[in-house]
Amino acid sequence: MSSTRKQPLTVFGKHFTVFLLVALWTLPTLGLLISSVRDKDQLTESGWWTSMSSTDLTDAYRTPEAQAQESVDGQFVITDSIFEQSQGQRVKSWSLSPRDLGAYGPGETVTLDNGSEMTLQEDGTLRWTNSEAFEHSRGERVFYTAAVPPRFTLDNYAEVLEAEGIGRAFINTMTVTLPATFIPILIAAFAAYALAWMKFPGRLWILALIVGLLVVPLQISLIPVLRMYTNLGNTFGIEPKSYPGIWLAHTAFGLSLAVYLLRNYMSGLPKEVMESARMDGASHFDVFRTIVLPLSVPALASFAIFQFLWVWNDLLVALVFLGKGEGKTVMTAQLVELLGSRGDNWEILTAGAFITIIVPLIVFISMQRFFVRGMLAGSVKGG
Amino acid sequence: MAQQLLTGLFAIALAIGLSAMFFIGCNYLLDRFLSSDSLSGDVARQRRDNLREGIRPWIFVGPALFILTVWLIYPVFASFWYSLLDRTASNFVGFSNYVWAFNDQNFLVAIRNNILWLIFVPTLSTAFGLLIAYMTDRLWWGQVARSLVFLPMAISFVGASVIWKFVYDFRAGGDEQIGLLNAIVVALGGDPVPWITVPFWNNFLLMIILVWIQTGFAMVILGAAIRGVPEDTLEAAHMEGANEFTIFFKIVIPQIFGTIVVVWTTITILVLKIFDIVFAMTNGQWDTNVLANLMYDQLFRAGHIGRGSAVAFVIMLAVTPIMIYNIRRARKDEQ
Numbered sequence: 107m108s109s110t111r112k113q114p115l116t117v118f119g120k121h122f123t124v125f126l127l128v129a130l131w132t133l134p135t136l137g138l139l140i141s142s143v144r145d146k147d148q149l150t151e152s153g154w155w156t157s158m159s160s161t162d163l164t165d166a167y168r169t170p171e172a173q174a175q176e177s178v179d180g181q182f183v184i185t186d187s188i189f190e191q192s193q194g195q196r197v198k199s200w201s202l203s204p205r206d207l208g209a210y211g212p213g214e215t216v217t218l219d220n221g222s223e224m225t226l227q228e229d230g231t232l233r234w235t236n237s238e239a240f241e242h243s244r245g246e247r248v249f250y251t252a253a254v255p256p257r258f259t260l261d262n263y264a265e266v267l268e269a270e271g272i273g274r275a276f277i278n279t280m281t282v283t284l285p286a287t288f289i290p291i292l293i294a295a296f297a298a299y300a301l302a303w304m305k306f307p308g309r310l311w312i313l314a315l316i317v318g319l320l321v322v323p324l325q326i327s328l329i330p331v332l333r334m335y336t337n338l339g340n341t342f343g344i345e346p347k348s349y350p351g352i353w354l355a356h357t358a359f360g361l362s363l364a365v366y367l368l369r370n371y372m373s374g375l376p377k378e379v380m381e382s383a384r385m386d387g388a389s390h391f392d393v394f395r396t397i398v399l400p401l402s403v404p405a406l407a408s409f410a411i412f413q414f415l416w417v418w419n420d421l422l423v424a425l426v427f428l429g430k431g432e433g434k435t436v437m438t439a440q441l442v443e444l445l446g447s448r449g450d451n452w453e454i455l456t457a458g459a460f461i462t463i464i465v466p467l468i469v470f471i472s473m474q475r476f477f478v479r480g481m482l483a484g485s486v487k488g489g
Numbered sequence: 490m491a492q493q494l495l496t497g498l499f500a501i502a503l504a505i506g507l508s509a510m511f512f513i514g515c516n517y518l519l520d521r522f523l524s525s526d527s528l529s530g531d532v533a534r535q536r537r538d539n540l541r542e543g544i545r546p547w548i549f550v551g552p553a554l555f556i557l558t559v560w561l562i563y564p565v566f567a568s569f570w571y572s573l574l575d576r577t578a579s580n581f582v583g584f585s586n587y588v589w590a591f592n593d594q595n596f597l598v599a600i601r602n603n604i605l606w607l608i609f610v611p612t613l614s615t616a617f618g619l620l621i622a623y624m625t626d627r628l629w630w631g632q633v634a635r636s637l638v639f640l641p642m643a644i645s646f647v648g649a650s651v652i653w654k655f656v657y658d659f660r661a662g663g664d665e666q667i668g669l670l671n672a673i674v675v676a677l678g679g680d681p682v683p684w685i686t687v688p689f690w691n692n693f694l695l696m697i698i699l700v701w702i703q704t705g706f707a708m709v710i711l712g713a714a715i716r717g718v719p720e721d722t723l724e725a726a727h728m729e730g731a732n733e734f735t736i737f738f739k740i741v742i743p744q745i746f747g748t749i750v751v752v753w754t755t756i757t758i759l760v761l762k763i764f765d766i767v768f769a770m771t772n773g774q775w776d777t778n779v780l781a782n783l784m785y786d787q788l789f790r791a792g793h794i795g796r797g798s799a800v801a802f803v804i805m806l807a808v809t810p811i812m813i814y815n816i817r818r819a820r821k822d823e824q
Contacts (some may be wrong), residue, residue, distance in 0.1 A: 113498060116733070124624050124634050127617070131638045131701065134652045137669060141655065153667045281497040289504040293552045296512055310823060311552060315820040319561055321812045323762045325562055325781055325801045329794060330567035333578075334559075335613035352502065358560030361553055389514045389546055419645030421765045422785070438647040442769050445651065452655060452667070461650035463644045472642035474636075478709055 111237055142460045145257040146453035160253040162198065164207060167244035168232060171225045184234040188226070188248060192364055193257060200226050200250040207249055218246075227251070246247045262457035269447070271460050274432070275440040279418060279462075281349060282428065286356035286417045287410055291358070294364030295406065301365065302373040303380060313369070319362040328426050331355060335427070347434070352427040359423070367412075371405035374400055408480025409474050415466050437462040507732055508552065515548040565805065571798035578794040586799035596800070599778040603807075606763060606779065609693070611756040614698045615749060618707025622715055623737060635712065639705035646702070646765035652699045654770060659683040688776040695777060698766050703759070707752045714745040754811055761807050780804050 111448050140154045152161045167188040175182045189195050201209035202216070202224075210216055212228035222236035226248065234246075267273035300306070301313055332346075339346030375398065421438040428434050435443070441458050448454050470477065523544070525537040575582045590596045621638055625631030641649065658668030659681055666672045671681040685691045718741055726736050742749070764781035771777045775784065780800055788797035 120628070120739055123620070124628060124631075127621055127624075128634045131641065131704070133669065134656050134701070135640070135644070138652045138655060142602050152665055153669070153672050155669070156673075195582075277493055281493050282499050285500040285504055288501045289508070292505060292508045293556065294513075295546075295804065296555035297550040300546045304546040304549065306543065306546040309546075312554070312819065313823065314563075314816045315557075315819055318812050318816050319557060321758045321806055321808050321815065322561055322565065323781075323801075323804045325762065325784055326805045327564040328567045328784075329571055329788065329798050330564035330802065331560055349496070349500070350752070351502070355560060356555070358556045361556055365553055389520070390542075390549075391512075392547075411800070415643060417780070419648070421645070421647055422781075425785075426789075438645055441647050441651060445654070445769055446645075452658070455651050456655065459648045463648040466643040466645070467640070470640070473775065474639070481706065481709060482713055 110144050138456050138459055141452060142456035143258045144262075144453070145259055145262065146262060146451075148254065148257060149453050149456075157256055157257060160196075160255050162251055164249070164251045165196075166204070167232075167248045167250065169232065169432060170247065172240040172242050173247055175240045179475055180237075182236045182239050184232075184240065186232050187230045188232055188250060189230040189252075192230070194255045195252040197226055197228050197230055198253055199250045200248060202246065202248060204249050207251055207255045224248075262453040263461070266454055266457040266461065270444060270454055270458060271435070271440055272461050273439040275435050276461065278434060279436045279438075282352055282356070282424065283414060283417045285349075285353045287414045289353055289366050289405055290360045290413065291410060292355045294361055294368055294409070295399065295402065296394070297365045297370035298372050299390075299398055301369045302375075303393075303398075304390060304469075315353070316362050316365050320366060322362075324359050324423065327359070328422075332426060347427060347429045349428070352423065354422055356417050356420070358411075360409075360416065363412065364382050367401060367409050367480060367483060368405050371402055372411075375401055402480065404476060405483070407473065408476040408483070410478045411469060412480060414469060418466050494524060499709070511552065516545070519545060519548065533601045535661075553594070568798045569803050571794055572802045574795045576793045576795060580796065586795045587803075589796060590799055590803070595773075595778060595783060599773075599780050600778050600782045602777060602779050603761070605692055606696055606699075606760045607757060610696050610699050610703070611753045613696075614703040614756050615707045615711075615753050617700065617704040618709075618752065619711050620633075621704065622708045623711035623741065626712065626715055635708060638708055640703045641702045645700065646698070647769050649698050649702055650769035653694075653701070654685070657684040685771055685777075686775045691771070691775055691777055695766055695770055697768075699760065699763065703756050707756070710752050713749060715741060718744045719746055719753040754814075758808060758811060761776060761804055781815065 127231075138220050140157055141149055144154065144157055147163065148157070148161050151163065170184055170186055174186070175184050188197075197212045198207040201207050202218070203209070203225055210226070212226060215225045220236070222234060222240075224232065224234045224246075226232050230252070232248070234452055235242075267276075290327045301309060301316075321366055335351050336348040338344070379397060380393055383397060384390075388396075419438065421436075421442065423438055424436040428436065430439065441455075441462055444458055519541055523537060523541040525534040525541070528537055530800060545644060571578055572586055573581060577667050604770055616702065621635070621739055625634045628634065644652070656669045657671075658666070659671055660668075661670045661683075666675050668682050670684060675681055722740055722744075722797055726740055731739070761779055767773060767777055767779050768785065773779075773782050778786075780803060784797050784800040784804070787793050787800060791797075
């Protein structure tokens with residue numbers, strides 16, 4: 107139908123611009139993911155974008171001592187491989203002095219001061235021969251540059267999960283997140299139903315209050331609530347920083363959004379169904395339980411995703427109300443800890459970060475439709 | 490560990506069970522003790538019915554109201570009160586915490602940075618979101634492109650900080666750069682820079698992280714709005730020979746302007762509370778502090794309840810205009 111013929115150049119420009127923007131949005135995450143499975147020596151040597159090609163590694167090696175020699179055809183021979191593990195490394199050049207790294211090529215035979223001959227093959231096999239018996243007690247040092255083929259490993263993950271405490275923190279995050287996602291749903295659903303379908307004085311005021319509370323920064327709650335917990339803890343002799351404490355705090359911080367979203371959804375449900383059920387003598391409680399709740403499942407799901415992502419990804423509330431410790435530090439807090447203490451160990455940071463983001467990513471990708479629907483309902487209509 | 494997981498599951502069951510029991514129990518009690526069946530006379534019955542149905546809504550909203558009051562409404566007033574007290578919240582000191590704040594170099598830097606964040610992050614996120622939403626609208630691979638831009642929404646601020654800190658990574662002494670940004674700089678013939686320690690400009694590097702996360706949000710909401718623009722208006726504009734730019738600025742933008750404002754405000758509220766990114770990236774060093782991080786510092790490092798509360802209250806004051814605007818609009822919608 108369109109009467110204008112688009113110029114190929116504009117069309118190309120559009121594809122190209124979108125491609126560029128998408129690259130900008132994906133590359134940082136891709137870099138993290140690739141780096142997290144790279145060998146940690148390679149990670150520090152070269153950028154992740156080169157991870158598919160070999161990296162050059164320069165290292166020193168010391169030959170075995172004299173007792174390793176064998177006598178072959180009247181000659182004394184020491185053979186060894188300069189690589190501890192064979193992973194397809196190829197020697198590019200080698201030398202006997204650290205100042206002149208590129209002195210000899212692979213396969214070249216060099217005569218040493220004492221008349222012995224040394225050959226280093228490309229695959230790292232070293233052969234050192236002499237006409238007299240070797241007597242040295244310290245091995246000769248060999249410096250080499252080798253091309254190391256790309257090496258991918260899950261070692262980083264194993265280390266992060268075990269030694270760096272991310273595995274433990276994963277469980278803690280889980281313990282915080284699941285109850286903090288489910289507790290607000292039922293409470294909010296009842297309140298939303300009352301605000302949508304029951305008539306009582308003050309209803310509009312409560313609605314205004316909920317809308318107002320949507321934007322209240324949670325920073326304002328930290329000190330008073332923490333003091334409240336501390337006082338309660340002192341009075342009853344319990345730990346003030348506890349899981350129930352953080353569940354309730356997260357419940358409160360998510361509740362206004364939950365009530366708001368669910369009320370918007372519920373007030374859009376067909377009036378006739380509700381009214382005829384009421385006519386038949388069903389109480390509000392029955393209507394809520396048998397009609398409204400089942401119909402509201404999509405809205406409940408979208409809030410659940412919101413709250414899940416928010417709690418899982420939260421740092422501040424966890425730092426303040428749960429604190430740190432063996433059974434308490436959540437993943438975000440542990441990751442910040444690692445950023446401070448292992449700031450240069452990118453193999454640890456990248457693997458740790460990936461573990462913290464994988465669960466939200468899976469939830470997000472698999473439930474994206476609910477999430478988008480909730481987001482549209484939450485922000486287009488209100489604030 | 491297994492035990493802790495069981496505790497979590499038990500807590501879910503307990504929480505759901507308790508709230509269900511509360512609601513079911515209260516309803517049962519209400520119907521049991523305020524039933525009108527035993528009464529004779531229509532007036533008495535009517536009165537009893539009214540009383541019962543007058544109480545019921547409060548059972549429904551009661552728990553939510555209680556939680557909101559204790560965890561959010563009371564703290565607003567309590568925080569204001571604490572902000573008038575001293576370090577240990579034991580003596581009244583008037584407004585001296587606020588006087589301290591507005592004379593403190595750190596606080597002023599934080600205010601400046603918050604203003605920078607407020608100007609750039611909502612604007613850039615909205616602009617990028619709009620651009621991507623519009624450009625991918627009729628692209629055959631638009632859905633894939635949108636999903637990829639949307640993905641960072643699921644990533645925590647801390648996770649995103651690690652991702653970008655890796656991009657900004659700097660290696661001194663002629664080592665090969667493994668951070669993408671410095672690698673590009675070196676490839677173009679420049680010298681590598683320790684980016685996040687460069688005052689003033691480092692703020693923008695931190696802002697990019699939030700823009701990166703929030704663009705997906707803006708894109709999805711604005712994309713839905715763009716799809717709502719009537720097809721025939723666009724057709725007519727094409728017929729008249731208007732080019733893409735004219736259509737975009739003269740037709741699309743005015744039609745979805747309301748949505749743009751909503752997106753912009755939503756991100757603004759988020760920006761006012763921004764904490765994690767600064768905390769993880771620099772912890773406020775190199776002139777990157779923001780109010781929320783300053784508050785955390787005052788509270789948990791300096792241990793000063795009065796000052797911490799004062800900073801928190803400044804953040805509260807900053808969101809108040811948006812709050813009033815939202816309430817007004819919501820009330821208008823209801824009537």
